[in-house]
Amino acid sequence: MTTQAQHAGHVAVIGRPNVGKSTLVNALVGAKVSITSSRPQTTRHRLLGIATFEHGQLLLVDTPGIHADQGKASSSAMHRWMNRAARGALEGVDAAVLVIEAGRWDDGDALAYDALRSAGVPVVLAVNQVDKFKDKTALLPFLGEVSADREFAAVHPISALKRRGLEPLVSTLLALLPEQPPLYAEDEITDKSQRFLAGELVREQLMRQLGAELPYATTVEIESFVEDPAARSGPLLRIGAVIWVERDGQKAIVIGKGGARLREVGTRAREQMERLFDSKVFLETWVRVREGWSDDEAALRTLGYHD
Incomplete structure (x- = not known):
């Protein structure tokens, strides 16, 4: 009898503000390690969510949303710090998830995608909030449009809030990670105190x-x-x-x-x-x-x- 290999590694969770990155991290971890609200830029700190599964472990790096500098408000020390935290999260990761809102792709998504391409890691596209579409086939043209001329290791429609579509996403991410045992104990859920x-x-x-x-x-x-x-x-x-x-x-x-x-x-x-x-x-x-x-x-x- 053969045992399936274990895979573990760091996965950056990136996207423009308020697309559900923290909700996705919490859903995969199975506990609330990252705060959420309807306000953009709720997340200010780089945070590690530890999600352990039968065949491996995802070390999910939740970050502030990457945003473009737009005038005085976004040039404050706080905004500069959040952008550094978001971009710094890409250092040393094995893969990344780009989280976008179903039915919407804008300059903020393009900015996040460009940051990931520059990092040179495989990128999985997670199209979040698909539960807003009663007819899922209506999403197909959008999925084709955002995938065209962009390099994604895989595209997964999900609902982080309702925890739908997460198993295929986990399988894809684990396959992109190094073959090695878990890096944290099974009962650990974050690196924060x-x-x-x-x-x-x-x-x-x-x-x-x-x-x-x-x-x-x-x-x-x-x-x-x-x-x-x-x-x-x-x-x-x-x-x-x-x-x-x-x-x-x-x-x-x-x-x-x-x-x-x-x-x-x-x-x-x-x-x-x-x-x-x-x-x-x-x-x-x-x-x-x-x-x-x-x-x-x-x-x-x-x-x-x-x-």
Whole structure:
């Protein structure tokens, strides 16, 4: 009897902002390791999602969306950092997934494709959100159009949100990776610490609950993260999170009338933490002002934004 060879390696997950890269990583890993929202550029950090299967392991590098520089807003230190993180994720990977939205190909997709071609790794096209099309045959002309004159190792229509079409995608990706045993233990799901994930879960709620612009002027710093094994209700994580904003007016908005919005952010984030960490969580949140932090390279480094 022969045993099927194991394959393992790094796969960059690339695309323009807000096409479902993080949703795809979470679906393949089987746990929430990357935050999601309807806002573009929710992902700010390079994050490794570890997806282990019977015949191998995908080390999925989730990244900020690659975007073109367009004026002052996209030339801030934060935007430059996110673009560096996205492009830097291509270094040392064995393959890549280009995630696009079903029925749409624009300049942002072309920019991401060009970055992948320059990296010289095999590229698999994942056409996401196909569940929006009742008649899947209506997608065929689009699939033919985006595949023409472009080199893809394979094209897979998927729905990351509904976890459809993922098995063929996994099989294709594993076949592109080196033949070797898994690089991480089966129960590991990310290279990031619980402390990092806690901060991201608070920031996710800010992205989801605040207006169109304000979330981009906020970041989260975990000031304390302590395990309390002797708590009466059983093991407890005591977490203190600081939400940084750039102006006093933004602080008032985040706190909300009578503290209502801050309480809601904290409650939702705590629920997500308890689910992910499988532990009770006591979460405290504060809002503080640090003017111009998003366009200050030194401030970004102190807040955890490292190349």
